[in-house]
């Protein structure tokens with residue numbers, strides 16, 4: 001399938017589609033955004049955090065407790081970030097992601113013994129709860145019935161999967177294995193990612209960052225943002241967006257230098273997926289990049305851990321049977337990530 005990706009004698013990579021050729025010189029350059037640029041971004045794009053005041057203190061405590069117990073700690077980011085177009089935001093741009101990948105991954109990391117900080121888009125899919133939201137024929141409310149005799153709700157379900165989920169949910173809750181923090185805008189997301197990452201640094205190599213969120217590449221700095229709702233009477237809307245600094249290099253090299261870092265790459269054209277994934281390995285120094293295509297991201301992913309290889313390291317798919325039974329591809333993905341993380345810990349004691 002990689003055959004339609006052709007390399008010319010000059011080393012320029014051409015794709016079968018109309019994409020602009022991408023040079024190897026760009027691919028090879030390590031890319032760590034400077035501290036100044038990060039600072040500047042948070043000045044022109046203030047986080048506008050809508051969080052309980054003690055959010056970051058709770059992160060510190062959560063990490064401290066689990067590190068003391070010898071548990072591994074993972075940050076999972078999930079869902080898409082928004083780009084507000086007005087200060088009093090009526091309109092915003094959004095990124096594709098419902099939070100399925102991230103929320104499913106939480107469950108399998110917890111099953112593998114990890115403590116999870118779930119940095120998710122507000123109102124996106126949630127671990128455990130997602131099983132009730134994704135039901136095809138039934139609605140969540142179909143499971144509940146009001147019983148006048150006991151003046152309370154009765155749950156109607158003999159669904160084994162739901163029973164198992166409820167048990168896992170209560171176990172995770174009683175063991176305090178899950179800390180959830182929500183974001184909406186790109187500003188909030190990056191601010192929280194930085195602050196939370198820096199707080200898992202104490203976990204050293206037992207820390208893992210698994211960024212599955214779909215992050216906006218462009219944003220509107222506050223100086224360019226109007227105060228109130230943009231009015232259509234003024235004619236066509238011209239928007240010039242600034243590029244969001246690529247924070248992934250800073251994440252790996254400055255925020256959590258000893259942690260294991262896994263990022264995702266979503267593309268719509270397979271012919272550039274390999275290039276973009278290996279570019280992330282090379283530029284940002286991530287340990288593992290998981291590539292997927294919009295068209296079938298729930299059924300197939302490619303794992304990349306070798307920037308020099310011309311093929312993905314491995315490929316994972318869901319069989320017909322697994323698709324029918326709605327089995328998660330994330331189970332297999334997390335198994336792979338966990339065993340690589342184990343090796344990383346052994347090598348970085």
Ligand code: PMT
Pocket residue numbers: 077078079096097098099100101102211212213214215216217244245246247248262263264265266267292297
């Ligand atoms: O949630 P679902 O509906 O299940 O969908 C899951 C998914 C398809 C969104 C997921 O599997 C996925 O591919 N997520 C990454 C999407 C993507 O390619 O995002 P990106 O190109 O904007 O960023 C690539 C990586 O860099 C991501 O890990 C992202 O979190 C990170 N990033 C990007 C830009 C930036 N300025 N900072 C970042 O940290």
